[in-house]
Amino acid sequence: MAFIPFAQGAQQYLELVSSAVGEANGETCADLLSATHPHTRNKKLQLENAEALCSRFLDSPWDELVAAHLRCCWATAQNDALTCYACQTTVVQIFNRILQTHKEDNWALPVMYVVIADLRTFANEADSVQMSAGRGKPGELLEKAADCIMSCFRVCVSDTRSTLDVSKKWGTLPIVNNLFKIYFKTNKLHLCKPLIRAIESSNIKENFRRSHLVTYKYYVGRKAMFDNDYEKAEEYLSYAFEHCHPSSGRNQRLVLVYLIPIKMMSGCLPSSELLDRHNLQQFTGVAQAVARGNLRLLNDALLEHEAFFIKFGIYLILEKLKIMIYRNLFKKVFLLMRVHQLPLTAFVVSMQMVGEDEMDVDEVQCIVANLIDKNYIRGYISHQHRKLVVSKQNAFPRLPSTDLKMSLT
Template identity: 50%
Template sequence: MEFHSLNQYLQEVSTALDECDGEALASFVSFKDPHIANSKLQRDDPEGSCQRYLESPYDKLFAAHVKACFSVASHNFKDAHGYQVLAIQSFVKAFQLQKDENWALPIMYALILDLRTFANNADRELQRTGKGKKGDMLEKAADTVMSCFRVCASDGRSSIEVSKKWGMLFLVNQLFKIYFRFYVGRKAMFDSDYKMADDYLTFAFENCHRNCKKNLRMIMTYLVPVKMLLGNLPPQELLERHNLTHFGAVAQSVRTGNVQLLDKTLETHETFFIKTGVYLILEKLRAVVLRTLFKKVTELLKTHQVPLQAFQDALEMQGLADIDMDETECIVAGLIYSGNIKGYISHQHKKLVVSKVNPFPPIAALS
């Protein structure tokens, strides 16, 4: 339908409200409908007109929608997201007052679909300008979706035909798409993109409901190894809170450079680590543990020309009794190649010559 004025649009909205026509009202708030491109509906001051045609809280809902149309036309998705949130908040006020009826569900569907789109666009806009953190807008979107979910879930007395609970499946699907970042983060971990994995898994953890203990533990199962590979070791209290003490000894081995402890822990909890898919990820921590061990040896000897024999002796003290000089040299060469050590091997003198400036770079700088 083509509208020749804002007043005509609001009159059609008023008629649809009187008739409880959820499908028509859904098209009137949808950004997939052609009306959003109508310049006559792109206003930043529609409140007065909305109040003349519509009762509260629908006047606020459609005022927010018109202002969102104005923001989208101006390519300002942060403001559009904000107005969409206001529109949904007004809708929720009206929706929860409706008893034994669910004709407004199509309106909710349209509002939530556009909210997620705006949140994604706003996140990209804020990141591009350096004014926001990844996921900020999606986090707010998830909170808004949950406000609708609570209204639907609390409708326990209505008959099935008019129950608002029909909307729960749609809302769960939208929340899944928002929290899909967990699965993206896990894939990034397996692809060895640990910084990306950290971003997505951290977002999933911070936005997971605090009462969803099982989900929190599942996210942490992958986030903890990623954090350790980036040089951030988890506090024991955090591991105990989520029943993930399997990682405690792993963190201790990284902290102290104890290769023997790492091997023993991987063996002891092998079934759990393999089942969750993190065993090979934890194996990569061996280089970090060796780096810590060799750093301690270097600091103990207080020289930038460290005999390779000293490293071999340290490895033997860790229980690696069958290691020889060639293997030791290969380990040191691998650490140099991966950036864990800044230096070179003097084959003639059987020594590791380390840089006098930051010879063991921070782990976070390597990923």
């Protein structure tokens, strides 16, 4: 991180920017243009109109970009979110022009990472201000920010002239992650599909920085979950959890919020140790309901933590766990009766005992057929005798696991 004493003024700051640009020092330049760097709190750098000053130290269009950044610092001090958003939009637009002129190098990619992340943050804040004032539509400025960020993505993804070590394609994944955050916020998940296709077809997709890959896998896993592609969701979310830095407890918790329901769909229940460690006790009752085959317990758990599950968009996924509860409940009936021809009425009684008071034989028959289709039960239904005839060997195939272990890798 570039050190800029608060006592220094605009001239010293501009000399540092000029030096960083001249030396193609992307990391230092990124710090000097970051909206979260300490220099933004220096009152001497909070300039409403700095165009003339910047032109004395920097060539065009860098002088325009830095002037827009300093005006953004001024607007931040004024708590003017809309002006911050407008200034940062200008910063990204000018940077995109600069990026297009860098034909055979990618030193400025760190600058791109910070300016587009700052634009997303400012757009989110500006949207909140607009909505509070009764203006605009929800997510309107975030969507405009996404369009602006997409212009950088097009430049990076189309870079075919540079050798791999200086290719701008290395910038595609960080851009995609920022766009994912916007599309999930604005509920435009269909716009993620072409971005996923671009990354999956990339010849460097396994060589991106791990932190960027973890974020990417997290969002793709979430999208797969909402698309009912649970196998893909489990694969991507498991990667995100297993490769998340051990010190990033908050990020691990976010991944688990979605990974736990997916794992439970395949019979893999979270341990109490895992739930306690990540403060996710909201899943305790749900896991117990699945393990015991107790539908009433599931309904109670969903009702108790309804706000939490709805907030993260997993309520409907958890409701689908009823199929696992039916499987475990029917297995208990099988173990109690110890016969291979089970009357469907026995399942009706067991369902009524756990809260399904309106259940009848026809509905049970549909549930059993679904369980057979999913290979949770091996057997067939004798419609004539209204019985479930189960296999004499492994009638209820063993589920993959009963515990989701904590990974420290």
